Amino acid sequence: MSGSSLKGTTAVTGVKPTELKIGAPSDFDGDQKNAMSWLYSVQTYLLVNEELYDTDTKKVVYALSYMKKGVAHSWAATFQKVSLEKTPPSFGTFADFTKYFKESFTSPDTVGTAIAKLYVALIEFFSQGLKPFITNRIHMMETTPTKIEGWYTQAQKFDAKWRKVNEISGRKEKKMFHPRNNFSKEKDPNAMDVDGVRLSKEERDHHIKEGRCFGCGNKGHLSRECPDKGKTPQKKVKKICKIVEVEESDDEEKVAGPSIALVNIARALGKDF
Template identity: 30%
Template sequence: MVAPAVVPVVPEQRQDQQQPPTEAPAKGPKIGAPDKYDGTRGAKAEAYVTQIGLYIISNPRMFPDDRTKVIFLISYLTGQASAWAQPYTAKLFAGHPVSYVKFSTAFQMMFYDTEKKSWAKRALRQLKQTKTISQYTFLFNQYTADARCEMTTLMSQYQQGLKKDIWLALVLARVHFTQLADLSNLALKINNEINGADMTTVDPSPAPEPNTMDLSAMHGQLLAKEKADMMRSRLCFFCGNKGHIARECPKKFKGKGKAAIRIAELEEQVQRLTTGQGTSKSAGWAEESKM
């Protein structure tokens, strides 16, 4: 026996049902029909969904309900994608309702790159500014769309990847951001201000003074005999000079003093940049920093 042909059931319209008055269609951009989709996973599936979505929202009168949307979407499927959609096609033929949202969700789970999101999140965590801040921001923004993180998470990741000076200046600014674009714009301004200030980088390990003792194994690694000799000569265990002990050695705090100066310089630069910032939610941060 030959199976009976499956005929799509089209809901009938009552004869006495009043048609809504027609209105002149509003002119808008002309959107071309989507390309056929054969089931290739990844970027091609995302492009297909984008084309379908643009066409539907550009022609709302053509798609008054879920049924018409799903029919349109299925009609452009070929190959394995069309085979995958057969259960939904059977439901449409039988007159059963098919949710457009559920169909789209199932389509995305089947044909989207499911590893893309986790890969993008991992890339954001590992991304660090090694060259210009513009290049860093460009790369960061490339991953944000696929990562689909909350805005607060994205802004936190962005700050953590910045170079130390820029990160510190943003912390000192005490500006509350709600958008990543505002944060990156201020970071760019701070970067330009710092680079334009003609400040040299402090060498964290200054060369030893010629008149001091050679302490190549110093800071807790001196031999007992060396310590005894230095105690008899009343020399500092830290720098090898006379006049003080290691606990009070001024060279211990030399680096900290330079760091404090650097922070003060950054605070001054940030204050100039953030005066009157529209994105700030905490006015008077300069006064707070003095408390």
């Protein structure tokens, strides 16, 4: 039975049609994600109850009655005010209401939405190639970049800082002092090194008694004033060989040859007599 037939029947019988509360819409708060589904539910309900909502004004006012939350409430209040201030008051057609509603609560920028989704995918792909600590630093920023350009910039900054820290750490490690081990061979605790020549306690006492230089073995000067100071030990040994003679024996005989001190010095230098 058509709608016109029902209206004719109502007019003849005088019976008021009953409102079928099937799929009544919920309150709309202005969320764009739910805008179209809410509008469809309003249109469906009005179609089922077209005998009751048989004018544009009834349909528009019905839709406005479910816009009670959030920004939708402010929008509906403004729409009602403008409509009632017209002369005469008019809510316009339901088709115009539907068009105005879509312009206000749905996003026509499908290209912009697609680009935004692309940015998210690019950021995800880019962040997977970064060092984990750089990704974490960017996410921990007070304002995390929402575009790939921002991620590029911040990643470069944090990477440069990381390289600088590593460079400084590397320099410090290279400058660390590692003392050499010069004590691999045991030394006689009673011996004394003088300018590279090793003297025992007895030899040192003998040099002091004779007034000899600890370095070259000559008399008349101290080791700090030695003219041969700084020369190689081998040169010192050759010079000492020329000037040193063993001391007089108990029977006042002299024996040519190296002294005990000279022998010890030569042995210390790897020489044999």
